[in-house]
Amino acid sequence: MKSFKLVLAYLLLFASTAGASNGPQYAGYGAQAMGMGGASIANPTDALAAVNNPAGMGMVGSRVDGSLTATAGQLRSDVHGAKNSDDVLVFVPGFGTNYQYRPDVTLGVSVSGYGAGIDYGKPIPAFGTSKVKSELAQMLIAPTATYEFQPGHYLGLSLKLGYESLMLHGLENFGATNDRDHALGVGLGVGYVGTIAPGLRLGLTYSSPVWFQKLDAHEDIIPNGRINMPQQAGLGLAYDSGPWTFAFDYLWIDWSSEKAMANSLTQGGAPGASNGPGFGWRDQNVFRFGMNYHYNDRLQLRTGVSLANHQVPDREATLIAIAPCNQPKSVHLGLTYQLSDELEVTGAYMHDLRHITKGKGASEGVEAGGELHMLTVGLGYKF
Structure with a gap:
């Protein structure tokens, strides 16, 4: 158990602070999916497919994929006249491998990172007396098996093994201690993808919450002492027409069932209690659209958009x-170049459509937002 924690802690060094698109989640996982706005539930392309839909691993064959996403930009806030900014530069890795065990069975594993945080380098008087810095970093390892129960129709199952790290600094007025804590978690993901008409694929997927252990250092301020990853469900369609592929995803993210995220800051209960104060998040409905064009035998070009409610x-x-998880709309570009029959390189770029949140009611006098860019480079090897 100790060695497992050390491995995950090492991976999380790459992903300590970020501003993501849908909570701590990115708009897309896998370099090719990122270039299509994340649209991937019915359009698996690499060995990170299990992050988007476990069944997708049945369609990608034997391969190994690795990617690195660089996030850059500036995040700003104004808390009752205290203005702050953070210049963000974060690197988040992704990895996946898949093996065609039998013609109808695949075995693989996908590794993905999630995170959000800020480092202002100075205090915010309304929050505390020390410099404000927060980090939530999560890593999931998803061993996955698929079964082709009919030609062109796949079922997939993933076991989600999670590691979580939380650091809060400069929030003494909320009762937080300047500590870092860690937790392990577990969840499940299931999915289906299949050809339902010539050229047309349907994908369905569901992920349970990833239930994490208590964060003991913060249990006095976090409802129930836990920050779980929420359950989510999605539907995707993909259509191939000559050199073109068109993909659409709908994803529901159930933030309102996770008390740490859903409880209002003015909930009324004692800090750390089930009805204690939280972040006040609501559910998200995410719509992702993408297009891929096979320009020739070696080059693919793609674009996409991801749109969600705040x-x-x-x-x-x-x-x-x-x-600062308030960039829920983004535009994407990408390409893949086939270096050989076995090796391909992919690049993707994401630009968020800038959103500024301006507080009302109990949050009057608070503003936060910014602008982020993501650049992903990935390598894929087929064997």
């Missing part, structure tokens, strides 16, 4: 200054 209501904006 999960932080204006009346719950107070804590967004330490959890």
Whole structure:
């Protein structure tokens, strides 16, 4: 168990602070999916497919994929006249491998990172007396098996093994201690993908919450002492027409069932209690659209967009200054170049459509937002 924690802690060094798209989640996982706005539930392309839909691993064959995403930009906040900014530069790795064990069975594993945080380098008087820095970093390892129960129809199952790290600094006024804590978690993911008409694929997927252990250092301020990853469900369609592929995803993210995220800051209960104060997030409905064009035998070009409602209501904006997850709309570009029959290189770029949250009611006087760019480079090897 100790060695497992050390491996995951090493991986999380790459992903200590970020501002993500849908909570701590990125718009897309896998370099090719990122270039298509994340649209991937019915359009698996590499060995990170299990992050988007476990059944997708049945369609990608034997291969190994690795990627590195660089996130850069500036995040700003104004908390009752205290103006702060953070210049972000974060690197998040992704990895996947898949093996065609039998013609109808694949075995693989996908590794993905999630995170959000801020480092202002100075205190915010409304929050505390020391410099404000927050980090939530999560890593999932998903061993996955698929079964082709009919030609062109696949079922997939993933076991999700999670590691979580939380650090809060400069929040003494909320009762937080300047500590870092860690937790392990577990969940399940299931999925289906299949050809339902010539050229047309349907994908369905569901992930349970990833249930994490208590964060003992923060159990006095976090409802139930836990920050779980929420359950989510999605539907995807993909259509191939000559050199073109068109893909669409709908994803529901159930933030409202996770008390640490869903409870209002003015909930009324004692800090750390089940009905204690939280971030006040609401559920998200994410719509992703993507296109891929096979320009020739070696080059593919793609683009996409991801659109979601903002999960932080204006009346719950107070804590967004330490959890800047408010860039839910983004545009994407990407390409893949086939270096040989076995090796391919992929690049993808994402630009978020800038959103500023302005607090109302109990959050009056708080503003936060910014602008982020993501650049992903990936390598894929087929064997």
